[in-house]
Amino acid sequence: MVMRAVVPLLLLLPASRGAAQTLQVTGIRGVAFGPMLPGTSAVVSRTDGSRSAQFDIKGTGSGRVVQLQFTLPAALSGPGGAVVPLSYASADAGFSALQSIASQTAFDPRSPYTATLATNGRGSVFLGCTAQPAAGQAPGNYTATLTLTVTYFP
Amino acid sequence: MRLRQTVALVCLLAAGAARPAWAQTSGSTTMTGTVLTAITVTGSDLRFGNLLSTQTKRVAAAAGGRFILTMAASAPVTIAYVLPASLGPNVSLGAWDLRSNTINDPATGSTVVVGSTSGSFTASTATGTLYLWIGATVTTSSAAIGSYSRPITLTVTYN
Amino acid sequence: MTRYAALLAALALPAPLLAQGVLIAPTVVFIDARTRTASLMIVNPNEQAAEIEVGTLFAYPVTDSTGQLVLRTVEAPDSTLPSAAAWVKPFPRRMSLAPHAQQTVRLLVTPPPSLADGEYWSRIVVTARGGQLPLSAGADTGGVRVGLSVEVRTIIPLLYRKGRQTGGIVVSALRAQRQGDSLVVRAHVERTGTAAALGTARGELIDSTGTSRAVFSAPVTAYYSVDPRFTFPLDSVPPGRYRLRLEISPGRQDLAADAIVPFSAVRDSVTVLLP
Numbered sequence: 118m119v120m121r122a123v124v125p126l127l128l129l130l131p132a133s134r135g136a137a138q139t140l141q142v143t144g145i146r147g148v149a150f151g152p153m154l155p156g157t158s159a160v161v162s163r164t165d166g167s168r169s170a171q172f173d174i175k176g177t178g179s180g181r182v183v184q185l186q187f188t189l190p191a192a193l194s195g196p197g198g199a200v201v202p203l204s205y206a207s208a209d210a211g212f213s214a215l216q217s218i219a220s221q222t223a224f225d226p227r228s229p230y231t232a233t234l235a236t237n238g239r240g241s242v243f244l245g246c247t248a249q250p251a252a253g254q255a256p257g258n259y260t261a262t263l264t265l266t267v268t269y270f271p
Numbered sequence: 272m273r274l275r276q277t278v279a280l281v282c283l284l285a286a287g288a289a290r291p292a293w294a295q296t297s298g299s300t301t302m303t304g305t306v307l308t309a310i311t312v313t314g315s316d317l318r319f320g321n322l323l324s325t326q327t328k329r330v331a332a333a334a335g336g337r338f339i340l341t342m343a344a345s346a347p348v349t350i351a352y353v354l355p356a357s358l359g360p361n362v363s364l365g366a367w368d369l370r371s372n373t374i375n376d377p378a379t380g381s382t383v384v385v386g387s388t389s390g391s392f393t394a395s396t397a398t399g400t401l402y403l404w405i406g407a408t409v410t411t412s413s414a415a416i417g418s419y420s421r422p423i424t425l426t427v428t429y430n
Numbered sequence: 431m432t433r434y435a436a437l438l439a440a441l442a443l444p445a446p447l448l449a450q451g452v453l454i455a456p457t458v459v460f461i462d463a464r465t466r467t468a469s470l471m472i473v474n475p476n477e478q479a480a481e482i483e484v485g486t487l488f489a490y491p492v493t494d495s496t497g498q499l500v501l502r503t504v505e506a507p508d509s510t511l512p513s514a515a516a517w518v519k520p521f522p523r524r525m526s527l528a529p530h531a532q533q534t535v536r537l538l539v540t541p542p543p544s545l546a547d548g549e550y551w552s553r554i555v556v557t558a559r560g561g562q563l564p565l566s567a568g569a570d571t572g573g574v575r576v577g578l579s580v581e582v583r584t585i586i587p588l589l590y591r592k593g594r595q596t597g598g599i600v601v602s603a604l605r606a607q608r609q610g611d612s613l614v615v616r617a618h619v620e621r622t623g624t625a626a627a628l629g630t631a632r633g634e635l636i637d638s639t640g641t642s643r644a645v646f647s648a649p650v651t652a653y654y655s656v657d658p659r660f661t662f663p664l665d666s667v668p669p670g671r672y673r674l675r676l677e678i679s680p681g682r683q684d685l686a687a688d689a690i691v692p693f694s695a696v697r698d699s700v701t702v703l704l705p
Binding site: 317320322326336342347362430 | 450451452453454455456457458471475476491498499500501553558559560573574575576577578579580581582583584585586587647648649651683684685
């Protein structure tokens with residue numbers, strides 16, 4: 118008798134609980150400035166296929182809305198604590214539901230952005246950036262971590 | 272009693288399931304760049320303009336050819352020069368005047384002693400910029416009408 | 431003697447100066463035996479096109495009797511010399527660079543198969559020439575037109591490393607002598623490791639109270655041995671007895687730290703009497 122009462126109640130639990138909430142973000146590549154000269158700004162466009170950053174998003178469901186938010190590094194860090202400042206322009210990021218660098222909608226990477234994933238649950242985000250080595254910048258390799266956080270909207 | 276407990280448990284589960292599930296995830300990549308040290312050497316020509324078939328004309332260093340070296344501060348460089356002794360029959364060069372300075376002011380620059388048509392000197396500047404000016408005296412002696420030109424070669428060796 | 435020794439204006443109106451030159455980066459090329467390649471960035475910073483040529487030769491810096499660095503060039507290095515010049519191929523070798531254009535030159539190293547571990551040297555020579563020098567700004571009315579064009583050659587080191595390298599130097603014959611308003615310091619620096627010593631010399635003049643009265647810092651490069659010349663300004667240093675301390679440590683301000691083969695810093699000191 119207990120089971121006969123419980124089972125219908127269990128069936129009333131929302132079917133959406135946990136089932137379609139899978140969300141995956143993969144960093145494909147970071148912004149690669151390559152060789153930079155002291156005192157000369159280095160600019161990477163979000164449409165540069167080899168040097169721009171790319172993140173691929175894989176979700177479930179069709180046409181889900183997501184919020185994209187970058188954690189942008191302020192500088193590249195290098196030898197002996199030297200830093201190369203970075204700056205971002207209002208159109209330095211782009212989203213493509215088709216996952217195509219040639220087909221992006223630009224957005225400001227400094228603010229959260231709402232995007233709609235494709236019917237297959239996928240999308241890609243691209244980022245460009247400007248590095249500003251100083252005239253007396255210490256030579257060597259510089260790095261920074263770039264993070265993209267993707268959140269499903271209900 | 273047992274039924275009441277079971278119903279309470281189910282209600283708790285249902286309450287938990289009723290909250291929206293905010294899926295959120297992050298991904299990271301590494302941004303990279305390599306700062307290179309560069310050296311820039313540029314030079315402008317030394318022009319004497321038009322002369323008479325027989326004439327002596329001097330262009331002082333301050334008004335002559337100019338070289339600008341830009342490099343890392345205190346970088347060790349050696350500068351060698353090769354100067355033409357003549358530009359052709361009856362057109363000779365001499366009395367070379369070479370001056371250097373770390374700022375763009377030949378008047379306060381140092382004189383580089385030019386003993387022959389080739390030589391070298393070491394240069395290292397705290398600012399990373401070095402200016403060189405070069406002048407000379409050209410003498411034509413019944414020179415034929417025409418154009419006379421030879422190269423000045425400046426070799427900058429980074430050590 | 432020409433029949434047209436006409437009287438002409440001595441000077442044409444000044445014309446814009448034509449400039450030739452090049453930007454090269456990096457200024458020292460390090461190539462590892464595992465990769466065998468490197469890139470050189472060449473930029474034409476001028477408003478005129480430039481003809482660029484890239485070549486190699488074997489040379490290394492030494493010092494002359496005055497302590498000035500000079501490049502010792504060996505046209506045909508034999509097997510006793512660590513020359514990499516014959517194995518280094520630049521691509522492209524010749525190029526015409528438009529104003530403000532940039533070109534990446536690939537340096538490919540193909541050493542002999544039986545090459546022993548060690549460090550091998552070459553020099554990269556980048557020659558930049560401008561176009562034809564226009565010798566007259568106005569209409570050609572005859573006369574003798576004279577000008578000197580400019581050819582700029584930039585020579586940078588290339589170090590090829592196979593296997594693990596060791597670094598080391600010894601310093602001897604430290605001495606100093608006042609010359610005018612400067613103290614000229616000389617020393618003998620000799621490489622003891624397998625890699626060229628790329629370091630920085632720091633000097634300090636200490637008075638009898640232990641106070642530092644003057645300092646200098648200068649790069650030091652020892653491929654074999656050098657007798658460099660350093661200079662202290664003595665503007666505010668009174669006559670007296672001082673202790674000169676010299677230290678040479680690995681690393682240079684213009685080179686990435688990870689490219690330096692480290693060596694133990696060496697120190698020496700000598701008493702100096704300033705008249």
